[in-house]
Amino acid sequence: MYDVLIIGAGVVGCSIARELSGWKLRIGVVDKENDVAMGTSKANSGIAHAGFDAKTGTNKAIYNVLGAKMFPALSKELDFPYRQNGAFVLCFDESERGKLVELMEQGIRNGVKGLSILEGDQVRAMEPNVSDKVVAALYAETSGIVSPYEMTVAYAENAAVNGAEFLLNEEITGIQRTKHGFEVQMTDKTLFARAIVNCAGVFADEIYGMVSDKPLFSIVARKGEYCLLDKKCGGLTDKTLFQLPSAMGKGVLVAPTTHGNIIVGPTAQDIDNKEDVDTTFDGLNKAFDTATVSVPTLARRNIITQFAGLRAHPIGGDFIIGESEIENFFNVAGIESPGLTSAPAIAVDVAKQVADKLHADKNDKFVAQRRGIPCFAKMSDSEREALIATNPLYGRIVCRCENVTEGEIVDSIRRPVGATDLDGVKRRTRAGMGRCQMGFCTPRVMEILCRELGKDMTEITKYGKGSRIVVGRTE
């Protein structure tokens, strides 16, 4: 019997698990995938938004501003990559200048500090690669960039260290109400829980539909396609460059990533199949071509990879957060942008609501600090020397593009909620994230996974399920 089952191990589920682990509760986090951060949390813009976009008074506005303020301290406490780099919303037409002013005023109403409107030349003085056609921009000092999957992994690890259990590769097939809570049927087992927190992303409406006859919301999957550029283009912009938002979202951005690449995207297209994260010919063209409006010197030949992610767009438009009409069933649904930014604040609120409802005591053994995997590539030579002296595996470079060592890869596998597949290693260590895109390190990482997990090479997958890298042995 669990006190709380959290459905969905994205950034929302993992952050709630971490905050809930501050109470004396038995917590389970269930996900149908092989790892945490396998949905929206691994494929988004990675922006900690300042908070001027959302309409004043909405959950989006409130949690965005609260969440944004938490990032500087939180990223240190949980040791994940975050940097406050500032953002521009670019305006290309004098007739639209009024929209910038409206955005700024909305931001001020939402409680965002550090907003100002700059003229085109001032923008280009700060970001010389910005288009000549930009006439003005809203500047948001407090906008930041974050590695969304590393943030999710950090939350998950810390939750696990504080006692939360992760039940991966478990798809939920049914939920029944019982006298004491809920009976939850999964792929492999049936579990009981006093309370459920539904953080199932694009599937949150379906999960809710398992307990409620009259679901009060529905979620549309909105696909966004991205291109990622080589680190050698990292200097193209230091600030995040938005264009003026539309009804479909914040539009296509150009931004640096926390690791020094440039990210371009997303497109926005509502789709029927909630598993469809295929990139498309038109989508990639659109993402890239729109981005070149902001930065004309972006060059296609520097693209190293593309990907697509789905936003969980709630039909009502706003985040759905709190206990539902079913007692002890909490929904945290429709957490589309600015969901990543909001997650830390939502987690604190929801955890408190759940803990209060269950009359839980504080967990006095709670450890708030988490140390990430040492990042060889970002160290000084003397730090590297010291690290190799403690463990010679840090002297073996496996991923030559990103300079990731065997020591880091072993660490990523042995940690709580550790990597069990190639993509899991990649998200935690960056092995395979570089310009050769796993060309050289695939066999080496497979070998290390085999050794650490006691598996055969033929069992190693890209991301769980049927995604085996090889189909057998040669004759």
Added chain:
Amino acid sequence: MTYRDIVIVGGGPAGLAAATAAYDAGSTDIVVLEREENLGGILNQCIHNGFGLHTFKEELTGPEYAARFEQLVYDRGIEYRLGSTVINVSDDKVVTYVSEKDGLQKIKAKAVVLTCGCRERPRGGINIAGARAAGIFSAGTAQKLVNIDGLMPGREVVILGSGDIGLIMARRMTFEGAKVKAVVELMPYSSGLNRNIVQCLNDFDIPLLFSHTVVDIKATNGRVSSVVIAQVDEKLQPIMSTAQEIPCDTLLLSVGLLPENELAGYAGVQLSPVTNGAIVDDQMMTSVEGIFECGNVLHVHDLVDYVSEESTHAGKCAAAYVQNGMTATEYVPTCGTNGVRYVVPQKIRKDTNYEQISLRMRVANAFRNVELAVLLDGEKIVSRKRPIVTPGEMETVVLNSEMVERVKHGSKLEVTLLGGTK
């Protein structure tokens, strides 16, 4: 910090030839740094034959070819360190490497020879839309899995790109019992060697579709289930009405090789946007004095024989530099025009001491019955008639001592195509 005359970064065919040549030219204080656990580089996974026809006048496999050069290094007692990845080269020639055994080490060298080879262009580099599933490999990665690790990447294969590794892998996968359904090439010609098309595709009835590309990748349960291919127009844009779906579990990509010049970049070496390698003079010296480049890191070669030849020259030049220092102040620039995409070296020292200089180049398009001409300040000094030239086959023109003498007094050397039809 330790001090060495010559540090060679990479123990593949280029590094081995450079080390041997430098040693034989009298500079014996050499260390070769190799990131893998064996010398020989990529040749170790190239178990097919066809290597060494020019160098040894016999057909060797990749490992056999490498072994000959390794033996030269062993015979001379040249020092090499395995499992040693160079993470930085500075403009004052301090080479930083790490290994499990040595930790982090810095070596100050009088000369550095960069022989880091090249890597394969990944899927992202050519923007193929579709699923991001297991079953998509660059051809060289698949080659390593099959030949070194004894693993089968898949059973039903489509190959995009008719580069040599793709062609070789078509045959290799067929030998291992896989069905290679098609090799799809964007261009109207192959970027691979003709002999590979004959021996690897035609002999096995594997269709080669020119002017086609992959426009979508479909997957089921995390693994590739089919690819959609389509013909392309003259602008290389897919014609969607010609799209056809080919069921398969594997897509191999052989869509180009890129010199690995990260270290050269750290050292401030000036790179050519055409070759993606360093800009070098006739002694294979880069824009940074005392840093040399040769082999696939300089420009991608089709035949290892030419890598060995170029690297032997570079090793000799590195030794000469260590012994005599730098003298050149003036250069004659080289360039390719009218369909010649690039020429290496990009400049020749006016005081060059070499009696013979090899100019290596690639053309931008396939041409028939064409004359490959070297012009010095507009005047033809040598030319070669070629029945066909293609971007897939590197061309070489050797300047003899008389020509070199003339070049030294010229101001611009141009390699161009005369006549010919596309």
